Amino acid sequence: MIALPLNYLLILLVLSLIGLIFWLYKKVDRQSQLIQDLRLHGERWRIYPDQKTIQEAVDKANQIVTHAEVESLKTEAEKEMELGLFSSKFQNEFQNNMSQILSKLETSVDSSNGIISQSINQAAKKHDDFLIQLQKQNLDWQNNMETEIKAKTNDLLGSFEQRMTDFFQTAQKDSLGAIDIEIKSARALIDSYKSQQLAVVNENIVAVLERTLNLVIKKKLSLKDQMDLVYEALEKAKLEKFLV
């Protein structure tokens, strides 16, 4: 807050300097303009005269010119002296003012530096405090978020678990029911197949017996036994008078 009027002071100083310089410039310019006018007035007499008149005019002009020159020289000298005095005075004053301004500026800069550094320190401190507060708030927020997320996750998992349990129970029930039906149908199929096969076996038991005997007798009967069976068959054929 103290920095604000200091800025204004600085601005005022700069403006005053500018105004001073402008006023000095104007004065000098006025002086030079005056000299230019005088020179121009002297030159005007050379443009439209006859020979005598011209000569008189020339003489008069020369007189005027010399008088003017003298006057101008005088004036110029005076003016130069005044100008010199003025410029030296101006320089002195300008230097004084500049030194004053500079000293004031230095003091103001020093004070403003001090103020700025103080304000910077305060701002840094405030910034640090703000960061700490922000960090704290962030941590609090993070903790709150974590607890909320945990609670929500727990709720979600609990509901999911419950739903999955329900689903599995229904699925198990359905699958068991389907399996029971399948088992029943398979049993019925097996029973019908069994009865069909038994019927087939009953029909072909004799063929099965023949095949079994064929396999067993070859291994179990000796050559003598086989030949005995053959002779038995031949005797039967003889009795039946097949071999006549």
Place this chain on the structure above:
Amino acid sequence: MNQPIINYFLTNTFSKTQAIRRLRLTKEFIDVFLFKNLQKKDFKTVFESFKQTSSAYFISQEGLEEDFIFLEKIAGELIKSISAENVNESIKLLEDAISHAKIILIYLPFEAPEQEINKLGSWFKQNLGPSSLIEINYDPGLIGGCALSFNGMYKDYSLRARINENKKQILDVLLSYHKNE
């Protein structure tokens, strides 16, 4: 070839396979003795050399040794009655005798050795006449016993036939056995 030799041939040959084998052996011997015996050696010498050099047809044939013994018995009489002029006629007589013999087809469920075949053949010669010959066929489905085919008729005397004849009784026995269990 005279009839006694033919009768002896048929009487002492039991199966058709044996008869064909012996016939071929006889033909080969006659061929060797009559047409390849340029040095006119005696029967025994020729027969001995013939035994060593008989054709590949006879190699590892069952009963070949017996066939040589049989041939040795009839060869002596054979070479007396056969000459180069009547050899074909004689062989033809023997072939006709074999083809006109009583052939009985026996179906056995097992492979019988030559010895048993000879025994079977001798049984048929005793019961059917000396000029009968048996022809052995192999039918494993018979289980036991045999089946016969004679004069165009076939009769099954095997165990298979007996089982089929008593099928009903067997079924009853099996069913009663199953129920008792």
